[in-house]
Amino acid sequence: MNAEGTQKKYLQIAEEIRERIESGVYQEGEMIPTIRQLAGEYGVNPQTVNKATAHLVSLGYLRSRQGAGSEVVRPAAQPLGGIYMLIDENRSRYLEDLDDPRNYHGKDIYLTYLMRMSRESRRSRFIVYAKDDAEPRPEVEAAVAEASGFLVQGTLPDVYGQLLADSDAPSVMINRPVSESIRGGRLASVMIGLDRLQSIVDYLITLGHRRLLYVRVTEFERNNVYDERLARARGAASQWRHDFDVELEEFEFDGSDASSLDRFRELLDRGFTAAVGYNDGSALQLYSLIQRAGLTVGGEFSVCGFDDVNAARLATPPLTTVRVDRGRLVREAFALLDELAASPAPLRLSRTLETELVIRRSALPPRADCR
Secondary structure (H helix, E strand, C coil): CCHHHHHHHHHHHHHHHHHHHHHCCCCCCCECCCHHHHHHHHCCCHHHHHHHHHHHHHHCCEEEECCCEEEECCHHHCCCCCEEEEEEHHHHHHCCCCCCHHHHHHHHHHHHHHHHHHHCCCCEEEEEECCCCCCCCHHHHHHHHHCCEEEEECCCCHHHHHHHHHHCCCEEEECCCCCCCCCCCEEEEEEECCHHHHHHHHHHHHHCCCEEEEEEECCCCCCHHHHHHHHHHHHHHHCCCCCCCCEEEEEEECCCCHHHHHHHHHHHHCCCCEEEECCHHHHHHHHHHHHHCCCCECCCEEEECCECCHHHHHCCCCCEEEECCHHHHHHHHHHHHHHHHCCCCCEEEEEEECCEEECCCCCCCCCHHHC
């Protein structure tokens, strides 16, 4: 059985044992069957059952008794521990307005997290940190002392990563790798795959575009995610060097700044005919710049994005982009939390979320006079 199959099996076993507890088959204070007995019943390796019972211990349904097995605990008497979300200060500002365009991506992540917490009757909290904190904030230290696990949205300084590791609280970084300098603990990351970003660059070049911009509106910070996506886009463009003279250049702009429009017009004069956005927010704000330059999106200048937020589908024309299932991103993060909780430290896990190329009318072949 592969790793994914094993994971699903132990969670399935845990769910069946939990149902027996809630239905009264296993009474409070009673010892459930031994690991070996349950392994025989389910036809699995004892280690798989051990992970299932450890998971139920972390959820408050069982209490492990040294040398005696696992004792049933009434869930109502031992509520599920909270899973808290650590977010950086920049993102915390957007929480006050979930419709802020800069928050389109994070909004789905936050809402999926909150719904999951509500459904499981677990405590949810957003804990704020700053990327330049040299020492942990007291509120973060207090949260680490009481939470049973963490999700992290944003680049986490090592001072906090090591705090999570030292506490042994299962923690999952959302679209950020675990720092190699952190020692110990049970940490994981769920990453957004970038293969479809390469497909977007390939698609534009196949359409006939030879000079591409990689764009970011200045209200989005430049971070390691931006750099990774830029590197993948450049790598995709460079693979065509034996067939065409392809150029990919960065363009950072402020949609309300006249100098950005002047710079964009200079790039148009140099023959740039298409752009790939760092995210959909950047791509959609480029629409305005294109129109102010007297061009049409798609017909005279092609644009692609990354995220497939709702606004991308509603834009005129709809945006060609990479679809990221943000609900699934959070679900994968919770699955990793379960796996971390059921395993001894130190442990590092990583999972990559596959994405999908969505072709719409914002990317078309360049006009003959632009080639």
